[in-house]
Amino acid sequence: MPEFKSGFASFVGRPNAGKSTLTNALVGTKVAITSSRPQTTRTAVRGIVHRLDAQLILVDTPGLHKPRTLLGERLNDLVKTTWAEVDIVAVCFPANEKIGPGDRFIVNELAKVGRTTKMAIATKTDLATPQQLAEHLLAIDALGRDTGTEWAEIVPVSAVSGDQVQLLADLLVARLPAGPPLYPDGELTDAPEETIVAELIREAALEGVRDELPHSIAVVVEEMRLREDRPADRPLLDIHANLFVERSSQKGIVIGHQGSRLRQVGTDARRQIEALLGTPVYLDLHVKIAKDWQRDPKQLRRLGF
Template sequence: MTVQQRVNSSQNDIFSLSGEVVIPQAPPEYKSGFVGIIGRPNVGKSTLMNQLVGQKIAITSPVAQTTRNRLRGILTTPEAQLIFVDTPGIHKPHHQLGEVLVQNAKIAIESVDVVLFVVDASTACGTGDRYIADLLNKSPIPVILGLNKIDGQPSDFQSIDDSYIELAKLHQWQIKKFSAKTNVGLPELQQLLIQQLELGPLYYPPDLITDQPERFIMGELIREQILLLTREEVPHSVAISIDKVEETPFVTRVLATIHVERDSQKGILIGKGGAMLKAIGSEARQQIQKLIAGKVYLELFVKVQPKWRQSRIRLAEFGYRVEE
């Protein structure tokens, strides 16, 4: 997709939501562009994007492959507008859902202006990192190698750094160390990314931080609590559908369904006497209240959808499809 097509696409999306939003003209010498955040699962891509845009729009958890959709976070400064594209971790897929996620991450590489390749700097460069490096090397898009999690580096970290320095030299990439968790190095990373951008327009209104609708983020916040609170066998088998959002002057009512693949997973999510579902709902409700800045009533249901991750029809119903 060309830059002009992306401008038109972005503006059409915004106008379709309200019909009244006007994007101001960018000042002279203004820069803008799309930054793809690429990397293996669980290297801190979503945490990084949340920190850069200044608000939580992408869910995070210790569980790998947390991100499923290509999520855009928007950072507007006096000198540039950066649209960060958070992608699913690139890994070896084991089901249809995994194949869709990895394919979307690969497509993102070709549809951005700059790639930020994020690695876990608490461990040395591995085969997964080198696999992604080979993918990126086939693209003409500029790449910055970002060494995240420096707050977790051991005292003898030089050999770890050297493994990534060697990788960056091999591909002639710039390299930057930082910690998305503590914010160390992020201002310098932001300036480095801006330097890579070309002069361009504002794609989105300056006060917008994501192009995703509230319903999508509500579903992700519910899924995040499931990732944090349930056993290992459950998280990757879960999809969320927001069935109804009803706003009143005093409270927003949200009805959502948690879809799982097996009866045993349904039992785990509900818990003894409904305790687990209540805990998930309570934590998710607090996060949704922060999102909409208002009181929320959240009602959750659990439904079994056998082998939904293997079904293209079910994947499409839940919003997982190969992006163009």
């Protein structure tokens, strides 16, 4: 009987490189929020992959970028702290995009982290031709040599089509240390339910809004509890949440014409939350202004950063 392995792997890459989609594909359910907008992820959500031979804990980090705000600096610090603490760091390079200065910046930063095993993943292979993919893999290899980074593996994967996802899981597990399971069987993430609910609301709010908004939305779940006067076989979970934006013009965008946009956000988020928690939900959303919160240390603390 081979010995059981357990450990942590972190996916990194510039914003929108496919890290969260890959986390969800490996875990087999939605634990990290995905959006077509860059910079969706803010907390290190851990997805847990349970296997007979191993437990692989995936730490999803915000995309590393050159910071322009205090929030940006905090997110970057979070990424680097995570790198030093995990067993494997896997850098995601989307196969449908050329490797650019952002990728080089990340790999150079990663080169400063000593003992951690480093892997490269060519993500979104379903969006690239075989010729593009071949050139992409050679470019990843060259980037490793240029930065003095030794890739333990270079793996092409499509989280959307499922191509090579299983192989990636096997290769990650192969490089974990021997050890007992770190989480109870069946647990898929260690993020508190309120955190996941807040992220699902934020994801719904990010869909279809103009480009200037993503960084500026924070969601705080103020209250989440089962309604008291309901029969046991018909529970209803009351969730009251505030969406914080930085300016009144943004508040208008989120609420939409006669509240239509916010109603849509509520409907989309409620569907996701009910699917995740398996309970009917009453969702009450309010939009508030927290002026320039990304630059204000007090506000950042209040909003959980």
